[in-house]
Structures are given as C-alpha cells and as structure tokens.
Amino acid sequence: MSYHIRRYILNKLKTKLPKYYSTVEQPEHNLSLVGRNFLEPLDFTAAELKSLFWTASEFKTISNDEYNIQDLENKTATLLLSEPNIHFQSSIHLASRILKIPINVIVDSTWENWQFPKDAGRILGKTCDIIFIKSKFHLKAKSLADGAKIPVIIVSDKRYANLRALSDIFTLREQFGFLENLHICWIGAPTSLINTYLLSMPQFGIKLKFFCCHFLGEKVSPIALSKVRTLGKEFLESCKEASSMEDALAHSKILVMGANLGGQKQINEENCKAADHDFFILHSMPRTDIEICPTLFESERNLTWASYRNCQWILTAFFVRTLTNYKHFTKEPNFIEEKAK
Incomplete structure (x- = not known):
C-alpha cells in the first residue's frame, strides 16, 4: 500500500479502524479466531494462519500512525514466564503498547510444580483477557490453558517454538x-x-x-x-x-x-x-x-533480525484476532509464487 493511499484511508477513518473494517464486505476471508487458543502448530489451519499473517501485515503498514480498536478498550493481558526473557518481554511490550493494552508480566516457575496447573489458569483467567506463556513444560502449559477459559497463546516451551x-x-x-x-x-x-x-x-x-x-x-x-x-x-x-x-x-x-x-x-x-x-x-x-x-x-x-522484529507484529495479530471480530481492510497478501507470463 502506498504512503498516499494509507494516509487517505487513515484520514478518512479518523484513526478509528473499527468504523472501517466493520463496513468491508469480504465474507470469504472473515475467519474468526475470537476466544481461540494457540498451543501448538496445528491448532490453526493454513487459512487461519494466513489470515493471522494478513492482520500482522496490516498493522505493520500503519504502525507509525495513531489508531485504536474500540473492541480492545479495557482489555488486559498477562505474560507468564518461567524465567526472564529478553526476546519475548521486549516484543510483547511493543505489541501491547501499540494497542494500548496493559500487560502484567509474571516471572514465576513455581506454578509448573503444581499437581493441577489448571488451577493456575483459573486464577489468571479471572484477572485478564488473554494469556501468553513461555514455559518449560508443554503439557503443564496446556493444562493451565484448559483452566483459564480465555485465549491462551503458548509462545514457546520445550516442545514447540x-x-x-x-x-x-x-x-x-x-x-x-x-x-x-x-x-x-x-x-x-x-x-x-x-x-x-x-x-x-x-x-x-x-x-x-x-x-x-x-x-x-x-x-x-x-x-x-x-x-x-x-x-x-x-x-x-x-x-x-x-x-x-x-x-x-x-x-x-x-x-x-x-x-x-x-x-x-x-x-x-x-x-x-x-x-x-x-x-x-x-x-x-x-x-x-x-x-x-x-x-x-x-x-x-x-x-x-527482521524475524525478531516481526515477532512484535505476530503478537499484535494474536491480540487483535483472538479478542475482536476483526475484518481485513487491505488486499490479501500473496502466498504463491507468481510465474512470469
């Protein structure tokens, strides 16, 4: 999208994306991810992952402009770490700041020793709207997600990154x-x-x-x-x-x-x-x-380095897609090589 087109859209919207994307008719692409967990690679279909990338691309395009999504107002998030992590903490800080979502970073590995990690999920599920987890144990994190009853994203564990x-x-x-x-x-x-x-x-x-x-x-x-x-x-x-x-x-x-x-x-x-x-x-x-x-x-x-920077936009897309009924406002990105005619 060119700079002038992007500025035209943003000025027309007065920086309120929901007013725009609620009017766009693209039913074949309106894949809802609201309330979904992403705990392991096959939890989302290829079409859903492409739609997630599409959302990340859109937000990356308008990243230098002020905007907000009304459906995210008053939402809060938790990042649960078993130990401090430069990469995840810096990336999610940027994503939450862009969307104006307060995030509580908890560094605590003791919950992984609980016999019923689901109870830790119940506690966290009462205090925020979405949870991101970096854990040592995949099954413990999945059990926590089962108890949370809100979207849970496992960013990394010993089994999957x-x-x-x-x-x-x-x-x-x-x-x-x-x-x-x-x-x-x-x-x-x-x-x-x-x-x-x-x-x-x-x-x-x-x-x-x-x-x-x-x-x-x-x-x-x-x-x-x-x-x-x-x-x-x-x-x-x-x-x-x-x-x-x-x-x-x-x-x-x-x-x-x-x-x-x-x-x-x-x-x-x-x-x-x-x-x-x-x-x-x-x-x-x-x-x-x-x-x-x-x-x-x-x-x-x-x-x-480009991939590390893009973690911010993938996290932004997870925030938006699991918490709102987001509608795309740009042309779908290409995923197939265009052969020269």
Missing part, C-alpha cells in the same frame, strides 16, 4: 513475496524450533530439508518427525531428512542454523556453495562463532 516459527515464516513471505515451494534447510541440534517448522511449514507448501545432530556430531531425528509421519502424504513429501550437512544445503534458498552444530564444520560462504546462489540465513540464537562465520552472520543475507 510457536512465536519464533510463525515470525520466521512471516519474514520469508515478506522477503520473497510467496511461500509455496520455497526450499529451506535446517542444520543443527534437534530443538523446539525445528519441531515447529516440521508441523508448520508444510501447511504453506514450503519444502524443508533437515540435518539434525547432537553434541558429538552424530545424526539424530527431531521428536516431531513421528508426528509428521501421521499427517499424510503432503507433510511427508515436504519434510525430508538429509543424510549430511552437504545434502541438506543442496539447492536450498534459506539456511536455518540451530545452536550447537556438534562435530559439524563451521558454516561459511565457502561450504554454502551447494545452496542456491542467492541464499539467505536465519539463526535460532544465541550464536557462537563455532557454528557460523561472523562475516556471514553480519552480512545482508541474514534475516534473523
């Missing part, structure tokens, strides 16, 4: 203008992020190759692979386990590195020659110079 995976996918769509048939490879230890990739990326037609290894450098499969095998032909064809680092890199457009490459050699421009000539990188962070050459990390090929 939901927020980071969605932000990475959103960033790739921004960078390339599409997602279908993008070739991505993962090299590194089997972590919650690769688990989430395996269950999320096939929904968009992304092709994922992965080579996971532990600290000795020996190959090991991520735990989500067993789940992938139950999801049908589409997932199996989109997720390929590589036999080596070189095999994973071959023809890949995006290289994602997990911390701790084990006995593998450092990733640099020289051993990335098997990848697409115009490849990009993402890093799960934190990093050391053992797994990636500092020169490559600091190059323009690195999309990691």
Whole structure:
C-alpha cells in the first residue's frame, strides 16, 4: 500500500479502524479466531494462519500512525514466564503498547510444580483477557490453558517454538513475496524450533530439508518427525531428512542454523556453495562463532533480525484476532509464487 493511499484511508477513518473494517464486505476471508487458543502448530489451519499473517501485515503498514480498536478498550493481558526473557518481554511490550493494552508480566516457575496447573489458569483467567506463556513444560502449559477459559497463546516451551516459527515464516513471505515451494534447510541440534517448522511449514507448501545432530556430531531425528509421519502424504513429501550437512544445503534458498552444530564444520560462504546462489540465513540464537562465520552472520543475507522484529507484529495479530471480530481492510497478501507470463 502506498504512503498516499494509507494516509487517505487513515484520514478518512479518523484513526478509528473499527468504523472501517466493520463496513468491508469480504465474507470469504472473515475467519474468526475470537476466544481461540494457540498451543501448538496445528491448532490453526493454513487459512487461519494466513489470515493471522494478513492482520500482522496490516498493522505493520500503519504502525507509525495513531489508531485504536474500540473492541480492545479495557482489555488486559498477562505474560507468564518461567524465567526472564529478553526476546519475548521486549516484543510483547511493543505489541501491547501499540494497542494500548496493559500487560502484567509474571516471572514465576513455581506454578509448573503444581499437581493441577489448571488451577493456575483459573486464577489468571479471572484477572485478564488473554494469556501468553513461555514455559518449560508443554503439557503443564496446556493444562493451565484448559483452566483459564480465555485465549491462551503458548509462545514457546520445550516442545514447540510457536512465536519464533510463525515470525520466521512471516519474514520469508515478506522477503520473497510467496511461500509455496520455497526450499529451506535446517542444520543443527534437534530443538523446539525445528519441531515447529516440521508441523508448520508444510501447511504453506514450503519444502524443508533437515540435518539434525547432537553434541558429538552424530545424526539424530527431531521428536516431531513421528508426528509428521501421521499427517499424510503432503507433510511427508515436504519434510525430508538429509543424510549430511552437504545434502541438506543442496539447492536450498534459506539456511536455518540451530545452536550447537556438534562435530559439524563451521558454516561459511565457502561450504554454502551447494545452496542456491542467492541464499539467505536465519539463526535460532544465541550464536557462537563455532557454528557460523561472523562475516556471514553480519552480512545482508541474514534475516534473523527482521524475524525478531516481526515477532512484535505476530503478537499484535494474536491480540487483535483472538479478542475482536476483526475484518481485513487491505488486499490479501500473496502466498504463491507468481510465474512470469
């Protein structure tokens, strides 16, 4: 959307988005996410995730202007952490500030020791309208969500890295203008992020190759692979386990590195020659110079910082879509590569 068109819309609306989106007739795209939890990668369909990205794109476009959503007035939020986290605390602070939603940040791991975490959810559910959780234990967080009776978003746990995976996918769509048939490879230890990739990326037609290894450098499969095998032909064809680092890199457009490459050699421009000539990188962070050459990390090929910034917009979209009956006010973003005629 051009600057002048955006200014025209905002001036016409007098910065009140609800007056506009309530009049837009796009019934085929009006997917309601109100009251929904997002606890693991398959909780939202591909169409719902695309609509979430669409919302994030809209708010990112108008981020420098004053606006509010009337349905969010008097709403409050809680961020529940088991330990302090620079990434999530800074991102959700920005999202809540944009939407003028007060957020209570609670850093407390003791609830994870409760025999009935559902009771912690009941307590929090009485004090706010939405809960974001970073927990050590997936099942404990799911139990808390069951007791809360309000929207609960698990941003990260030992099993899944939901927020980071969605932000990475959103960033790739921004960078390339599409997602279908993008070739991505993962090299590194089997972590919650690769688990989430395996269950999320096939929904968009992304092709994922992965080579996971532990600290000795020996190959090991991520735990989500067993789940992938139950999801049908589409997932199996989109997720390929590589036999080596070189095999994973071959023809890949995006290289994602997990911390701790084990006995593998450092990733640099020289051993990335098997990848697409115009490849990009993402890093799960934190990093050391053992797994990636500092020169490559600091190059323009690195999309990691863009993805970290986009976490703010994914969180903004979760706020808006789970708490209001939001209607889009721009053209739907493209997710499929437009072939030259």
